[in-house]
Amino acid sequence: MKPVHPTPITWHFAERAAHMQSSFIREILKITQRPEIISFAGGLPSSDTFPVAEMKAAFDKVLTDSGKVALQYGPTDGFPPLRAWIADSLSTAGCTIAPEQVLMTSGSQQALDLIGKVLIDEGSRVLVETPSYLGALQAFSVYRPVFASVATDEHGLVPASIEPVIDGARMLYALPNFQNPTGRSLSVERRAELVDTCARHNLPLIEDDPYGALSYKGEPFPKMLNMNPGGVIYMGSFSKVLTPGIRLGYVVAPLPLLRRLELAKQAADLHTAQLTQMAVHEVIKDGFLERHIPTIRTLYANQCQAMLDAMAQCFPAGVSWTRPEGGMFIWVTLPPHIDAMQLLDQAIAARVAFVPGAPFYANQPATNTLRLSFVTVSPARIREGIAILGKLIAALV
């Protein structure tokens, strides 16, 4: 059959679509996935940590025992035993989380989209850290908020800095544990203060926690969720403790909000794959993560230390950086006159890659910052790459 109308359509996109931009990181990754490049640009966990054998056994068991159920449509809110497992894992002596408060999502990125959909009108004020997680800025931007960037320091977000912008705001988005991109964590004292401030001002506080389990010392921070389960929206993910490619995350919220998020999810993709949820539950239900996560921590801690050591040796005076106690990232601040975007061009020519810091700022980017990931690079390659980067920076200082 011959096409009847070879003239292409002139598209009239929705206004929100005019603002969409590809993640700068994903663009960089296309360049830097060549094997000759030493890439500190990735945000991927190390595939060496993926429990392939356990996942294979679990998919096999679920399809053998419950194939027809696993492959049929399922409930929008998720597979009940997995929701119960998550609720239990988040409950503390003083604060019980109910399974009904848990909504399974297609990665925690989907939770960001659903939260934006349900809480953000065009022009709504949304408070974010300085800098903040790029994927959250992208997800929320679709709904066209006005971002207010709140101050941070080496102890994370500064609670007092939200007071001037809090009234009328729709939510505060925070990533308190080993933050992407800075690797910093919010101090315990500040958590209580932040929860208190948000509660007094009726401001929903989003606690995004993909890295919390990756504390190198093995001691997790207390969750703000447990300090005020009626006002905190908690997001978790299996991407960093199990595997990311299965796209499985969750959001925990007070019931009035959770019901709206569930309706939004029903319209967005009906539900997250039953088979995946059942297989993950099969893997984790008997304590697997307690044995598995320490192996990830050890790997990342060693590579983080290798990078910190190399930086101390190779980076010139005038450069500073964070010293994370968990997670996947180190944040570097160059002398103010050095533009990390220009440094990236030189670095790629010298076969080293990183992510410039500017895209992580909702407002007024600090162009002299950059993010380094150490999790997918061996200590030897880390030393080699940091030495190259050190020389390039030294030439610019």
Next chain:
Amino acid sequence: MKPVHPTPITWHFAERAAHMQSSFIREILKITQRPEIISFAGGLPSSDTFPVAEMKAAFDKVLTDSGKVALQYGPTDGFPPLRAWIADSLSTAGCTIAPEQVLMTSGSQQALDLIGKVLIDEGSRVLVETPSYLGALQAFSVYRPVFASVATDEHGLVPASIEPVIDGARMLYALPNFQNPTGRSLSVERRAELVDTCARHNLPLIEDDPYGALSYKGEPFPKMLNMNPGGVIYMGSFSKVLTPGIRLGYVVAPLPLLRRLELAKQAADLHTAQLTQMAVHEVIKDGFLERHIPTIRTLYANQCQAMLDAMAQCFPAGVSWTRPEGGMFIWVTLPPHIDAMQLLDQAIAARVAFVPGAPFYANQPATNTLRLSFVTVSPARIREGIAILGKLIAALV
């Protein structure tokens, strides 16, 4: 740790969230999944058709051969060999579809959400069939369009009826093959006319095609995509020909639109599970669907015929219904004074369920309509259920 603020938050939802409603069908399904109910309400495919053994073998092979890749983050647009397979399956002698035009989605429901996100501003006019697919109305409603319902008859959508509402409209959404909810198909002549009308008016035409392969005679209708690949957005799904619980669908669009849909997907959930895409590709790459789909067609055709025969025998004069040649649904029109919602209450009391037709209308619902699905019910139970329904209707005529 004791929660510091037991006072729950007062929520301020986005305006779009105030309009969200739970799918009436999913609410009915909660009631009608009790085993004693003969349910014609479902929209689920029959799990007897799921190729559990083939899926199990495929997951096993993918995890054995490529576990670390399958479990890692993947590209937003999808697994390249699967995109190529889909493009090839949609290409005809006169019209080649490129793999770059294919975006993998988390079920075709997600394609509806992404299309709405990219093409609908608040107040945009969106043309839909009368009645239309409820899941599409739900997905688009999030973006707050104004729906214009265009006329349909026994040959599907009436192309001339779009002319009065076409100027300034953002898109036309059509489900031309064995439509949900009516089971009707758009005639071949009308397809060409519809494509021509939309092209002349620069109106994007969405061709949603989850059921096209389920033609009982085995002869698929020509796709509007192949009549004008520059103006038609095609949606497909593995839910009805393989299994729905894995949540795997796709959208095929001209490149300028596809790039926007890809950006929207990146913000919505990064990508659809690699493992699932690789396993499905493993199952279908060597012609499995050509052997498998005829077994689904035969099952559904037999059950459809059992229902049509039972209706002819048991339904009183004054009731009319469609005679589908494929798909999963029969549409019933009762005498105008009978409200299908009230009939449903009586039917559930008599242990039979169906879906009232009203929620499928974007405007001016016909309250005397209902949808029957025959795919998950045996012929004996179909006869039993239709006999009960016939008596209830006869008492109301």
